[in-house]
Structures are given as C-alpha cells and as structure tokens.
Amino acid sequence: MTSTYASASIIVVGSANQDYIVRVSTPPGLGETVLAKNLLKQPGGKGANQAVAAARLRGNVSFIASVGDDADGAFLLRELRSEGVDTTNVEIINRGRTGIALVSVYDSGENSITVVPGTNFALTVERVEQTILRLAQGKDNAVMVVQAELLTGIIETSILAAEKSGARSILNLAPYQPLRKEIIALCDPLVVNEVEASSLVGWPVFNAATAAQAIEQIRRFTRSVVITIGPEGASWADRQSSGHVPAPFVEEVVDTTGAGDAFVGALATFLAKGATLEEAVKVGVQAGTFAVRKPGAQSSYPTLSDLGLDETVAVAGPAKAMAKIQPLHELDRDLREK
Numbered sequence: 001m002t003s004t005y006a007s008a009s010i011i012v013v014g015s016a017n018q019d020y021i022v023r024v025s026t027p028p029g030l031g032e033t034v035l036a037k038n039l040l041k042q043p044g045g046k047g048a049n050q051a052v053a054a055a056r057l058r059g060n061v062s063f064i065a066s067v068g069d070d071a072d073g074a075f076l077l078r079e080l081r082s083e084g085v086d087t088t089n090v091e092i093i094n095r096g097r098t099g100i101a102l103v104s105v106y107d108s109g110e111n112s113i114t115v116v117p118g119t120n121f122a123l124t125v126e127r128v129e130q131t132i133l134r135l136a137q138g139k140d141n142a143v144m145v146v147q148a149e150l151l152t153g154i155i156e157t158s159i160l161a162a163e164k165s166g167a168r169s170i171l172n173l174a175p176y177q178p179l180r181k182e183i184i185a186l187c188d189p190l191v192v193n194e195v196e197a198s199s200l201v202g203w204p205v206f207n208a209a210t211a212a213q214a215i216e217q218i219r220r221f222t223r224s225v226v227i228t229i230g231p232e233g234a235s236w237a238d239r240q241s242s243g244h245v246p247a248p249f250v251e252e253v254v255d256t257t258g259a260g261d262a263f264v265g266a267l268a269t270f271l272a273k274g275a276t277l278e279e280a281v282k283v284g285v286q287a288g289t290f291a292v293r294k295p296g297a298q299s300s301y302p303t304l305s306d307l308g309l310d311e312t313v314a315v316a317g318p319a320k321a322m323a324k325i326q327p328l329h330e331l332d333r334d335l336r337e338k
C-alpha cells in the first residue's frame with residue numbers, strides 16, 4: 001500500500017509488542033484468580049500502533065524500532081509492512097525476545113496492561129539519532145513521534161535529534177516517566193491521558209474541568225500540550241490559544257486498548273499535512289473514538305473513509321477534511337439505513 005499524495009514524513013520511534021489480550025469481567029484483586037472469557041493474540045506496542053494508525057489515514061510513515069529474531073518479531077514486521085509502514089529501520093536483534101504486552105480488558109471496555117520490554121530496550125542512542133537525522137534531513141514539516149515504552153535516553157535523543165533536524169516532536173508520555181524540563185520544553189505537543197497528566201502535575205486529573213486546570217499548568221513548560229480524557233474527548237493548548245474537543249457518544253465501548261495510540265497516529269498524520277493543533281486534535285478524537293468500538297489495538301483503527309474522509313479531501317487540506325468528518329453517531333445511523 002503506497003500513499004498517492006504528498007504528505008510530510010512521519011518518523012515514529014517506539015515499541016513493538018505482541019499483545020496477549022484476555023477478557024475478564026473485572027480486575028482480579030490481590031491474591032485472587034479469575035478465569036478469562038477468551039484470549040486474543042494481536043500486534044501491538046504503542047510505537048507500532050501509532051505507526052499503523054498514521055498509515056491507515058495515509059500518513060507517510062517510517063518506523064524506528066527493534067524486534068527479536070523470533071516468530072513474534074516476524075509477525076509484527078509482516079503486519080506493519082502490510083499497512084504500508086516503512087520498516088527499513090526496524091532492527092532484528094539476534095537472539096532477542098520481542099516485546100510482549102499482557103492486556104486485560106474488562107466488561108467496561110477499560111483495560112490494564114503490563115509490558116515486558118524485551119528488544120524494545122535494545123534501541124541504541126547512536127542508531128536512533130543517526131536514523132532520525134537521515135530521515136528528517138531536507139524534508140519540510142517532518143514530524144517525529146515517540147512514546148515512553150523506551151529507555152529515557154532514547155526518548156531524549158529522539159526529541160533532540162528531531163529538533164536538530166528541524167522536525168516537529170510529538171511526545172506521547174505513556175506510560176509516564178519523569179523527563180528533564182529541557183526535553184519537555186521541545187514537545188509540540190506533549191500528549192498525555194488523565195493518568196499520565198496526574199503524574200505530571202502531582203494531583204488528580206480525571207475530567208475535562210481538571211484537565212483544563214492541568215493544561216494551564218503544563219503549557220508554561222512546553223510548546224503545546226494535549227490531554228486525552230477518554231469519553232470526554234481531549235483538551236489542548238499551545239502558546240496562543242486553547243480549547244476542548246468533545247468525543248462523540250459511543251453506545252457500546254468494546255475495548256479501549258490502543259485508543260490513545262489511534263489518537264496520536266491521527267494527530268501526527270494531520271499535523272504532517274499542515275493542520276492546526278485544534279484541527280488535528282479533532283481528527284484524533286474521531287480516530288480514538290472509532291477504535292473503542294472493536295477489540296484489539298491496530299485491528300480497530302479507522303481508514304480515511306471510516307472517518308468520512310477521502311484521499312482527494314486529504315490532499316485538498318485539513319480544513320476541508322475537517323468539514324467532511326461525520327460524527328460517529330451519524331455514521332452509525334447511515335449504516336443502519338443502508
């Protein structure tokens with residue numbers, strides 16, 4: 001699958017995991033054993049998910065990562081390639097164990113995740129720096145996306161290399177880990193969910209009102225910031241302005257796994273197309289909301305047409321693309337009437 005229109009390069013530095021997803025009614029308590037209703041084995045990892053989410057929306061994506069020389073690594077690479085993600089810079093580590101994620105999904109659709117990093121921790125500072133500089137060199141409006149299932153040094157190097165090469169850095173600080181102020185200062189935007197935002201500001205962020213307060217605090221330290229708030233949508237701010245984008249209502253939340261990654265992938269694609277932060281957040285909210293209606297991460301991500309967009313609209317520019325996005329409840333109604 002190749003993109004048929006010009007879009008700035010998106011460089012994703014991140015994790016690739018084999019997800020083992022079990023459905024259980026509620027989280028087991030300490031010392032408790034629960035029986036799962038089923039097990040799904042799916043491609044995952046926040047980095048790979050974001051790369052796929054961006055590519056589904058016809059972003060021009062290169063992925064920088066490491067996988068093991070095992071069956072899981074081969075499977076993840078096949079999936080990424082079939083989505084049109086450039087995997088030339090995914091290193092296969094000799095005798096390495098590909099990252100694994102143990103994901104529990106509850107009746108509410110919410111999840112909890114434990115990651116075994118494996119070869120995600122085999123990325124080296126030298127390789128990441130050289131590859132970003134090479135990929136971003138001479139490209140207008142390149143966008144670099146990195147998340148935090150990686151060693152701190154890799155996250156910092158990615159952002160510094162992007163800065164050096166003139167690329168825009170999106171940092172999805174998931175899971176939360178403390179980073180130096182000078183690194184946070186370069187993010188455009190820093191993207192966190194309520195849990196990560198709470199760790200960042202040191203008090204509970206749990207809805208749109210508290211997210212707005214957290215945004216006011218965080219925006220002084222970075223170029224721009226987005227807080228995703230699940231069913232309440234997302235709040236954003238840059239140096240000049242701020243706003244909130246509500247999420248469309250979803251009748252049945254099936255599985256929230258990777259919904260945040262769908263948001264970040266869509267955000268990256270539309271920022272790479274030249275959208276404003278507000279416009280890109282709107283598409284991100286639509287993509288994240290779409291993703292909660294199906295099981296798994298990558299398997300639940302929308303294409304342009306799923307969001308009521310087409311390629312010509314995407315070429316014409318984000319402002320027009322935005323106008324054509326239908327709220328999900330309208331898409332549902334259209335499907336019912338067909």
Ligand code: RIB
Binds near residue numbers: 015045101
């Ligand atoms: O964000 C969802 C992802 O987190 C899963 O795919 C899992 O691999 C973990 O990285």
